[in-house]
Amino acid sequence: MTLNSQAESNAKISPEELMDKNRLAQQFKSLKADCVIKTSGGKRRPSEKSFTWLRSRQDNGIYFNTLTTFKTPAEIKDQAILFLERAANQNEISMYLPAYKKVRRVEASQQKSSFMSSDFSYADMTTFQNKEYNYTEKKSEKCPTDDAKTIDCRVIEATPKDNSTAERTGYSRSIVWVRVDQNTTTQVEHYDKDNKLNKRLIFETSKKMGKGDQGQDLYFAHHLLMNALASEQKTDLNFDQVEINLPLKENIFSLQNFGK
Amino acid sequence: MKYFFKVILFLCPLFSFAQLSLNGRLLGSGIAPSSNTGQWIQKNLWGSLQVEKKWEFKGEIKSQIFYTYSDSPYFILAKNNEGTSSKLDLSELEFSQSVLNEKIKLVAGKSIVKWGRMDGPSPLDVFRTRRQQLIHPDSYWQDRGEWMGQLKIPQIFSSPWSLNVAHSWRGEATDIILPKSNVPFSLELQRDKNESHFIESNSRPETGLQLTYTGDRQDFELVGFDGYEHLSLLETQSVNLLTTPAFVYLRPLHLKKKVVGGSWSKALENWVLRAESSYVDYSTNNYLLYQDVSQANGAFGVERSFFEDLRVIAEIHYTRQLEFEKNSAASDSIQAALRLANRSILGPLNQDKLGLLIHLFYSQDSAPEWKYELTTLSYARDNAGVISPKLTYEWMDGLKSNLFSNIYWGENRSPLGQLKSLNAIGASVEYFY
Numbered sequence: 001m002t003l004n005s006q007a008e009s010n011a012k013i014s015p016e017e018l019m020d021k022n023r024l025a026q027q028f029k030s031l032k033a034d035c036v037i038k039t040s041g042g043k044r045r046p047s048e049k050s051f052t053w054l055r056s057r058q059d060n061g062i063y064f065n066t067l068t069t070f071k072t073p074a075e076i077k078d079q080a081i082l083f084l085e086r087a088a089n090q091n092e093i094s095m096y097l098p099a100y101k102k103v104r105r106v107e108a109s110q111q112k113s114s115f116m117s118s119d120f121s122y123a124d125m126t127t128f129q130n131k132e133y134n135y136t137e138k139k140s141e142k143c144p145t146d147d148a149k150t151i152d153c154r155v156i157e158a159t160p161k162d163n164s165t166a167e168r169t170g171y172s173r174s175i176v177w178v179r180v181d182q183n184t185t186t187q188v189e190h191y192d193k194d195n196k197l198n199k200r201l202i203f204e205t206s207k208k209m210g211k212g213d214q215g216q217d218l219y220f221a222h223h224l225l226m227n228a229l230a231s232e233q234k235t236d237l238n239f240d241q242v243e244i245n246l247p248l249k250e251n252i253f254s255l256q257n258f259g260k
Numbered sequence: 261m262k263y264f265f266k267v268i269l270f271l272c273p274l275f276s277f278a279q280l281s282l283n284g285r286l287l288g289s290g291i292a293p294s295s296n297t298g299q300w301i302q303k304n305l306w307g308s309l310q311v312e313k314k315w316e317f318k319g320e321i322k323s324q325i326f327y328t329y330s331d332s333p334y335f336i337l338a339k340n341n342e343g344t345s346s347k348l349d350l351s352e353l354e355f356s357q358s359v360l361n362e363k364i365k366l367v368a369g370k371s372i373v374k375w376g377r378m379d380g381p382s383p384l385d386v387f388r389t390r391r392q393q394l395i396h397p398d399s400y401w402q403d404r405g406e407w408m409g410q411l412k413i414p415q416i417f418s419s420p421w422s423l424n425v426a427h428s429w430r431g432e433a434t435d436i437i438l439p440k441s442n443v444p445f446s447l448e449l450q451r452d453k454n455e456s457h458f459i460e461s462n463s464r465p466e467t468g469l470q471l472t473y474t475g476d477r478q479d480f481e482l483v484g485f486d487g488y489e490h491l492s493l494l495e496t497q498s499v500n501l502l503t504t505p506a507f508v509y510l511r512p513l514h515l516k517k518k519v520v521g522g523s524w525s526k527a528l529e530n531w532v533l534r535a536e537s538s539y540v541d542y543s544t545n546n547y548l549l550y551q552d553v554s555q556a557n558g559a560f561g562v563e564r565s566f567f568e569d570l571r572v573i574a575e576i577h578y579t580r581q582l583e584f585e586k587n588s589a590a591s592d593s594i595q596a597a598l599r600l601a602n603r604s605i606l607g608p609l610n611q612d613k614l615g616l617l618i619h620l621f622y623s624q625d626s627a628p629e630w631k632y633e634l635t636t637l638s639y640a641r642d643n644a645g646v647i648s649p650k651l652t653y654e655w656m657d658g659l660k661s662n663l664f665s666n667i668y669w670g671e672n673r674s675p676l677g678q679l680k681s682l683n684a685i686g687a688s689v690e691y692f693y
Contacts, residue, residue, distance in 0.1 A: 074692035105527035117628035255474040
């Protein structure tokens with residue numbers, strides 16, 4: 001299927017089908033990257049942290065395990081955060097503190113809090129779980145991001161099916177811009193529990209990374225920009241040295257492997 | 261001293277990582293005459309430096325230099341002031357190599373200082389009582405200066421169980437920062453004067469086993485080890501069989517002990533629950549008159565966050581002295597005298613203890629450079645405790661300063677109450693490279 005014909009096809013399918021294709025477009029078996037996260041804006045002092053990012057799809061084919069291990073600054077060297085995605089909002093997030101060789105578990109209600117003092121939350125760092133949302137189409141328009149301005153996007157509203165999802169993420173609803181040529185997300189606007197626009201996440205530098213299990217094209221955005229609108233703060237998350245479908249061993253993503 | 265730190269700062273780029281900490285007392289008294297054996301000395305200036313170089317290949321070699329400086333020891337004998345205390349270790353080395361297969365790892369070498377260890381107490385370490393820490397050999401196997409080997413199996417047959425077996429080889433355990441009091445100093449002990457004394461201790465496991473289960477949102481750990489507790493201990497040397505002991509000595513000793521214990525934690529929707537327990541059995545030692553001491557410890561605590569910015573940890577801990585005075589090797593009359601001696605000298609330690617610890621940590625997402633901490637520890641029995649507020653400001657990545665205080669209260673004879681005259685305010689600067 002050519003890009004044009006794919007775009008035409010994607011312009012007609014239901015929001016649920018589109019979001020499922022959106023999920024498949026990022027359905028890597030595994031992924032490894034070097035990351036730099038920069039926070040700036042608002043009243044906050046700019047800061048920068050670097051970490052390695054390992055992500056592996058679980059056997060169920062839907063959920064992922066993710067391990068972030070920080071390299072700099074020295075104060076948090078070797079600090080690691082393990083995300084084990086689970087169904088029904090039972091994600092398990094654990095933080096390893098190397099200075100004490102202890103694991104600190106992050107309770108579910110805390111997953112909407114800041115990820116390492118950035119504008120991303122712990123929940124933002126996990127995969128968007130399609131099955132937890134109802135979708136309605138708002139409109140179609142040109143994509144709002146700079147690197148996809150000429151591309152058509154479908155604008156989908158995702159509303160949590162139950163309160164526990166909203167509780168975990170801190171978002172009452174999200175508006176998602178999906179570009180029809182790649183089925184990838186270009187922008188997400190998150191609304192807080194008072195239905196006030198809270199954060200805007202922009203996906204940039206989307207690159208084709210290969211083929212997935214079903215022969216679909218796989219894409220990965222190498223730059224994410226999260227704008228916290230109330231505080232006028234922003235966080236840049238850059239991915240470098242991205243490799244996909246590496247043979248990552250399952251035991252990498254275990255608490256037992258922390259600090260070993 | 262300042263030239264030393266300047267040189268170190270200049271050399272920092274040669275290392276993979278470096279951490280420098282310099283602390284000073286701004287306000288408060290420096291001396292507390294805690295007993296008739298000596299004095300507590302509040303430090304005026306103290307600091308530490310930790311640098312690390314790491315080489316990675318199939319395995320990994322890490323080398324560290326760790327330096328600590330203090331212009332006075334924590335505790336001095338009345339006639340044995342050793343003054344400035346400092347220690348430089350240049351030979352810390354850890355070698356790690358995967359062997360047999362990727363599921364088994366051997367770590368050998370001279371144990372290495374944990375990275376960032378001197379960066380004050382973490383919420384998790386505050387959570388644990390001192391005694392509870394003794395059952396966690398993973399922390400103590402990392403004490404400096406011990407040659408050790410560890411066998412680690414992160415997942416036994418891909419199960420949620422992991423195993424860690426360690427053995428350390430050493431000669432005589434040595435005190436790290438506190439000055440040694442090798443020369444016995446004798447003084448008369450006043451009858452019926454029931455003094456309390458802090459007895460500094462470090463746990464030094466020789467052989468230990470750690471079995472950990474990690475499940476969904478909960479884990480538990482079983483630990484057992486055979487080792488030593490390194491003590492600066494009061495010792496009765498000359499005993500009048502019918503009355504109280506006539507002389508006491510303060511000297512470092514190594515007390516043989518066995519420890520078994522366990523810990524458990526579980527994350528719920530809004531809470532993290534933790535519980536720990538341990539049984540500690542001290543074996544007969546020729547140096548000691550209070551022999552066969554054993555105790556049981558238990559702790560239960562909760563963690564939870566409020567309003568996303570405030571984290572609260574609360575813990576209740578209890579220590580039960582099971583045996584304190586038994587001396588099966590001595591005659592009845594000697595045992596009677598020893599019981600009396602133990603009561604006189606160590607009576608305050610021979611108490612069941614119920615303590616409460618609360619730790620508050622506050623930092624706003626919109627201003628993460630500011631961190632506010634408040635820690636309180638109190639004991640019901642002697643109505644004593646300490647409250648420690650701390651304010652941290654991060655100037656830039658790698659540079660932060662702290663303002664902190666310790667305020668003690670309680671009866672003069674109690675372990676914390678005796679430090680009332682050491683109430684102080686201090687400041688520190690930390691640099692990370």
